[in-house]
Amino acid sequence: MPRKGENIYRRKDGRWEGRYVKGRSKEGKALYGYVYGKTYAAVKKKRLERLTEVPKSGSILRKADLTDEDYHFSVLSDLWLESIRPHIKQSTYNKYQNLIHSYIISELNEIQVSELTAEVLQSKCNHLLECGGKKGCGLSTKTVGDVLSLVRRLLSYAASIGYPVNCSGKEFSIKQSSKEMCILCRSEQETLCRYLLQHRDERNIGIFLCLFCWAAYRRIMCIKVG
Template sequence: MPRKGENIFKRKDGRWEGRYIKDRDLSNKAVYGYLYGKSYTEVKQKLERVKSHKASCNILSANFAKLSEEWLENKRLCVKESTLAHYKMIIGKHILPLLGKYDVSAVSLDVVQQYMNRLLLYGYAVKTANDILTVIKSILRYAERKGFHHNCDLSIISLKAHKSEVEILTLFEQERLCNYLVNNLNDKNLGILLCIYTGIRIGELCALKWSDIDMGEKVLSVNKTMLRIRDNYSEQHGSKTKIIITPPKSEDSIREIPIPNFVINILKNFRRNPDAYVLTGTETDFIEPRSMQYYFKKVLKKCGIRSVKFHILRHTFATRCIENGFEIKSLSEILGHSSIKITLDRYVHSSMDLKRKNMEKLDFLSA
């Protein structure tokens, strides 16, 4: 039986055995190491030397940069490639320049808070700052599981976004754009028209193939998206970014969208090989989101419409649906949202015309 708190045993073969915690796995479960000697005193001295050496090594190896690399390597096994690339960018661009030189025990709330404030002051989006903060918190939790203690409680940092009205096309702009697209139909213009009447994202459009459109059922299936991401192996490949086609980031984004009849009639005239991309009409060539954005800007210029981002089509689609009495739950599912609240808070713009129509419903009170 070991002496209290020492983990030193006498074995059946007469030797003494000492046990110590050598490491901890990702679930914080202890991984033990063992030492042996001819006497209790010999084993105790060996344990003290190992523990002393381990303590000094822990102090040296608790560098935040090193732990960030370990955390990222562990994430490689459980997240999508695009997510890993996002984490890698955040760590390389924001976290290592800020905290890379620190030991975990020296990371302070003031340093992180001041950096968050500076990001917002320089015009970074609140979501970007929150993404950076989330990764820092996750790395600190990983450090705790590894046995490195710190006194940096980041839970008190709260970054709240100021709610702003989303930008949409006016009815005049939308009508003008649609007339141009219908009168100048090609593969890319057809794609823009699809976005106006289905609300799909630009990445989903770029990955869309003709096999995803069921003409008989009049349904468009969204099951993948195209992204340009940082190449996680760029050192070997000599390229900093690459294009990937991957399932959407959430299960809710995998969805089927009914297609209006007049759009189906247009699609029938453009039907291609099922394996061909909708935007190119070929199986091998595709158009990436960045190139599609550039093309969209050119179309807007030809239409005499102000320069806006492609994503405005999604905002516009959602708004027009609301203005025409669309049932919110159905709209939320069409947009691929996980909840109705996201649809209402983020994408649905309440126009002045809609507000005026609702206020006019109160006219009966004056009768």
């Protein structure tokens, strides 16, 4: 059986086999090419290399050169990552790869790119906010915002190489929750200052100096206003 969303199979002889469309006959019939390897990862890489050769030979990846399984986010994300890899830092590449495999593929790979709507995408983002993460306690709005931003880039890339897309991901946004500012009363400020002076280190002295400078600034402003 193939991995979901990919034309990669385990053969009876133990090897892995990957299938891809290498061209079309005069009648429009798909002509398939095959790659083989000892591991799933090796075949996936070879198949991806064959797919990425198509955009190099023309302006876009033709819709006719894609099979149904190529329209899933696992294949799309691999193509996109390979296209941007020469232009970004390794740390950025690792971040994108982690977000894609941790959240995007797990949430969206059951859905073909052409079937994704703004309503479905928003529902998936809400699910990540409520139940995402290893513990299922929900992800931060910052993380889900990063995931949504990445999906938008994937959808934009999909359209540029001939994938049919139904939404851009820009139909909604993730509202960032702002933390409520805590204002200390005079007695609490005095308690904090005593603690900082009693436990002197570079960090605490720095905090104390910031508080002192802020207090001095407020007094100066009050004098000017008065």
